[in-house]
Amino acid sequence: MSNMDLLSQTMYVFSSALLYPVMILLTLLVFVSLIQLGEFLSEYSKRNRDRSNLEIGCKKIRDSLPNSAFSEASRALEGLKQNYMVTSFAREAAKYLEERNFPAIEKLSEEYEIKMAKRLENTKISSTVAPMLGLMGTLIPLGPALIGLSQGDLETLAQNLMIAFATTVVGLFSAGIAYVLTQVRRRWYWEDMSDIDYILDILEEKSGN
Template identity: 65%
Template sequence: MSLEGPLFGIMYTFSAALLYPVVIVLMLSVLASLILIGEFLSEYAKRHRDIRKLEDDCKELGKTVKNLEFPEAAKALREIRQNFMVTSFSRDAAPFIEQRYFSAIEKLAAEYEIGMSKQLEKTKILATISPMLGLMGTLIPLGPALIGLSQGDIATLANNLMIAFATTVVGLFAGSVGYVLTQVRRRWYWEDLSDIDYILNVLEENFKVVSGNSTGNGNWQINEQVLFRVADEKMKDEMKAEMMEETNEKKQTLPADRAPGGPGRSEPVDGSC
């Protein structure tokens, strides 16, 4: 007894049974591609990248960190307005900079990178799976179509060929959408990661300037010499301001008909003496 007949029959039955699941998944792929197009357009409308403004914001951020003004540094981070990912990262990193917890900021940047990879996975899967499903939807109806052709059943042949061509077109459409969105978003996220790395580099450089050694929990201990230097500079500025105020007060208290004496200038003599 030959096993070819039952074996091929099982394979044909199995492949024919996959037709409806393939068609359903293809329709879901088309629906997902339309949703992703909407998300893409929404994300595109929110994108705003200004390199010069980012450089100015980072200069201000570095200056505040170097002067040990960590609340002001957190405020500078919150005021960064770039693309959504960069703005969101800056806002989430602000509390950590107030705590001088640089390791947490690095971890936050890694989490954002993982989130970007997850966003790309959706369109990558769509771009890869949809053409495969379209090919399956093309090949499965060809069996019944050939059987109908051999029996002279033109209606069966036409119906199965219509299903085959339709699934091909639908699969290629969903795959094309996924491919285009993947390529464009990949470039967007490279830009966002570049901006986030730039912010991290600015923070790291200025933390190293004002920091001593790092403790085990990642908090940076400020060098005492730096503290004394900053305090001394502030004290000098305050003393200069006080001296200027005293000089202005003395000038205002002098009589209007008297001028302060100085080198090479004699005091006015009262004519009554």
């Protein structure tokens, strides 16, 4: 056996051994995608971007800070009723505002930006990995399928083609869900960061006076 034949045989055995892990990972990705879809729907049902409430709250903050009424400004900030990320940020920032710790508020906004990016990573990774696994699950069975075709073994051919088509569909299904969730969440978090930046701008403007 030549070196090329040995190398080809080794690669064939290695790629064939990857088929079951790929199928298992694709199955897990389907469940992960469905869980992510459930979390997405839950998050969607709780989203409430009330711009009038934001403006009223920020006006109270704007009016309170020049008079050094930090407790009143803190209560106004804590009373904001927005999307989860913005509301959570406002409640945590209110504690720092009462302590007049403006650098901590800015650091907190950066932490929330990281938190949003981390949530996007989960679905973004799924949308990238799922098609790769689907492609692997498509190509790996084609070797045995072609061997079966050359030997006239239609049963082996059909079984491997069925696996190839199934893994393609499953991979695209998982990737499609993850891609849509990523795009919609990205817009949501842009809106949330816009509101957080707006709050920060008011605090920085008044704290600098």
